[in-house]
Amino acid sequence: MKKSLLLAALLAVAMLAGLILALLGDGAWDVVAYVLIAPALILVAQVSARAMHGMRAATTLEQSQPRQSAKET
Amino acid sequence: MRFWIWAHKWSSLICTAFLLVLCVTGLPLIFRGEIDHALGYGAGGQAEARPAPLAAIEAAARISRPLGKIHFLVWEPDKPGVITLSIAPPGAKSFFDNENVLIDAATASPPSGGDRASPTQWLIDLHGTLLLGPMGPLVLGVPAVLFIVALVSGIVIYGPFARKAGFAQVRVGRTKRTAWLDLHNMLGAVIMAWMLVVGATGLINTWGASIIQFWQMSELSTYAQRGSPPTGKTASIDAIVAAGRARFPDYQPYFVAYPGSLMAGDRFHAVYLRGPDGLKEHIFQPVLVDSVTARVIGAPRPPWYISALALSQPLHFGDYGGAPLKVMWTLLDLVTIAVLISGLKLTFSKGGRRPRNISPEVPA
Numbered sequence: 308m309k310k311s312l313l314l315a316a317l318l319a320v321a322m323l324a325g326l327i328l329a330l331l332g333d334g335a336w337d338v339v340a341y342v343l344i345a346p347a348l349i350l351v352a353q354v355s356a357r358a359m360h361g362m363r364a365a366t367t368l369e370q371s372q373p374r375q376s377a378k379e380t
Numbered sequence: 381m382r383f384w385i386w387a388h389k390w391s392s393l394i395c396t397a398f399l400l401v402l403c404v405t406g407l408p409l410i411f412r413g414e415i416d417h418a419l420g421y422g423a424g425g426q427a428e429a430r431p432a433p434l435a436a437i438e439a440a441a442r443i444s445r446p447l448g449k450i451h452f453l454v455w456e457p458d459k460p461g462v463i464t465l466s467i468a469p470p471g472a473k474s475f476f477d478n479e480n481v482l483i484d485a486a487t488a489s490p491p492s493g494g495d496r497a498s499p500t501q502w503l504i505d506l507h508g509t510l511l512l513g514p515m516g517p518l519v520l521g522v523p524a525v526l527f528i529v530a531l532v533s534g535i536v537i538y539g540p541f542a543r544k545a546g547f548a549q550v551r552v553g554r555t556k557r558t559a560w561l562d563l564h565n566m567l568g569a570v571i572m573a574w575m576l577v578v579g580a581t582g583l584i585n586t587w588g589a590s591i592i593q594f595w596q597m598s599e600l601s602t603y604a605q606r607g608s609p610p611t612g613k614t615a616s617i618d619a620i621v622a623a624g625r626a627r628f629p630d631y632q633p634y635f636v637a638y639p640g641s642l643m644a645g646d647r648f649h650a651v652y653l654r655g656p657d658g659l660k661e662h663i664f665q666p667v668l669v670d671s672v673t674a675r676v677i678g679a680p681r682p683p684w685y686i687s688a689l690a691l692s693q694p695l696h697f698g699d700y701g702g703a704p705l706k707v708m709w710t711l712l713d714l715v716t717i718a719v720l721i722s723g724l725k726l727t728f729s730k731g732g733r734r735p736r737n738i739s740p741e742v743p744a
């Protein structure tokens with residue numbers, strides 16, 4: 308699982324680098340900064356979608372659980 | 381680990397209410413310039429027109445606030461063609477009582493949108509002081525410190541979990557509470573670096589007035605004796621600014637601090653200039669000009685803590701990298717609000733009914 312921690316570290320370093328590079332000037336610096344910051348936002352969108360899916364699955368599971376219990380009794 | 385969980389829970393709980401206010405008020409402040417322009421505040425300035433003498437602008441501001449004392453004259457980057465004057469009303473106890481007056485730089489009259497500060501100024505006061513005046517920044521310093529404690533403790537708690545389960549994983553087929561927990565952890569972990577930067581720069585900004593006071597007492601005050609006694613007639617503001625600009629011809633004026641204000645001395649004006657590009661554009665360069673003779677008495681290089689304060693402003697508000705960066709800042713702010721709300725939900729919801737044959741949640 309070292310890979311996952313490396314990904315976390317890379318995301319953090321890219322974000323910090325992006326925030327600082329945007330301070331250095333306009334034009335190309337800004338574009339590089341956007342490219343460095345964007346992965347975090349893309350991952351946020353992916354994670355949110357997965358969490359929504361997880362919540363829907365959990366709701367279905369929690370709703371089916373009492374029905375099963377009632378049948379068993 | 382129990383200590384870190386305890387530290388994360390309580391530091392987050394105490395600062396969450398403040399952070400929600402700061403995140404919500406911070407959202408429109410990212411687009412402050414655009415909002416002011418859309419509302420017509422400071423929109424009437426003519427950026428390309430030949431500027432009127434600064435003395436005429438001063439005079440126009442004095443007509444608007446005859447009893448006030450001018451403390452700052454500012455060229456705001458997001459209000460081209462308009463000059464903002466920060467004026468201390470009679471009986472003002474601190475900088476926080478100052479009122480802003482806008483004057484058209486070309487015509488030396490109030491701009492078409494009116495000479496008063498826009499409603500976003502109220503948002504800035506709420507965001508920066510919670511409308512508590514000089515006490516506000518001190519009060520806000522506490523949640524800022526707690527926010528950083530919450531972030532650091534969050535990293536310590538989440539690290540071992542991510543090592544086992546993987547980074548940014550959402551466990552499917554568990555309880556709803558687990559999904560909320562994963563959402564909270566993942567969002568927080570992904571934007572951790574941004575939250576640390578905004579939290580730390582927010583903390584520095586809350587100390588801004590104290591940092592400047594320290595600089596004034598420790599360094600600027602050493603120039604006090606070099607100026608002429610404040611008994612003579614004050615030189616024209618145009619001559620003072622021209623003297624300052626002549627010292628750094630490539631630089632643009634940012635603001636002028638008048639004697640009696642936080643960032644000047646009793647005997648000298650301080651003309652603050654901004655560099656042409658890069659970091660120099662954000663870190664201002666002061667030029668101290670004798671108020672009577674308009675002679676430059678010094679151009680001290682700002683110390684590191686003043687430079688840090690100057691860089692904290694753009695890094696906190698995200699208004700330094702064009703429209704795309706502002707949009708990214710908005711999204712990151714919204715994600716922070718989601719982290720705060722999911723944290724509240726996890727704290728105040730009961731453990732949740734766990735379906736059978738499902739292992740307990742990993743605490744995080």
